[in-house]
Amino acid sequence: xxxRPVETGAARCxxxxxxAATELAIAMPLLLVLVLASVHLAxxxxxxxxxxxxxQEAARSARAYEATDSDGYARAEQILTSLGSRSVTDxxxxxxxxxxxxxxTVTGQSPAVIPGLVLDVSATTRSPIxxxxx
Numbered sequence: 534x535x536x537r538p539v540e541t542g543a544a545r546c547x548x549x550x551x552x553a554a555t556e557l558a559i560a561m562p563l564l565l566v567l568v569l570a571s572v573h574l575a576x577x578x579x580x581x582x583x584x585x586x587x588x589q590e591a592a593r594s595a596r597a598y599e600a601t602d603s604d605g606y607a608r609a610e611q612i613l614t615s616l617g618s619r620s621v622t623d624x625x626x627x628x629x630x631x632x633x634x635x636x637x638t639v640t641g642q643s644p645a646v647i648p649g650l651v652l653d654v655s656a657t658t659r660s661p662i663x664x665x666x667x
Contacts, residue, residue: 572646581643585656587626589656590608592658594608606628622644626638633664636658636660
């Protein structure tokens with residue numbers, strides 16, 4: 534049999550000095566990017582929900598009996614202001630009427646957590662115009 538000296542814990546790890554710091558220096562930026570990407574994606578989903586709600590409310594207001602496009606614009610602006618004044622940047626509301634339907638489109642951008650990565654959000658809702666028929 535070969536007689537090998539028994540290594541103690543300190544002697545066994547002597548060649549690994551600084552390995553934990555190196556691993557941490559490599560892993561932390563990747564973890565930070567992963568966390569920022571998750572927050573960025575969550576803000577995009579939130580902005581998308583706000584834009585969708587604004588488009589639905591704009592179409593609902595503009596389709597009412599004797600309502601005008603201004604009613605739809607006002608309601609969309611109200612929703613965007615109350616729900617997403619900082620969640621949706623550069624919002625644009627477009628309302629069009631054609632052959633008995635009203636279409637409301639709301640577009641904007643979600644806030645950027647990761648610099649340079651700006652994600653657009655958009656929602657369109659189409660609804661029939663209410664008419665009085667005696």
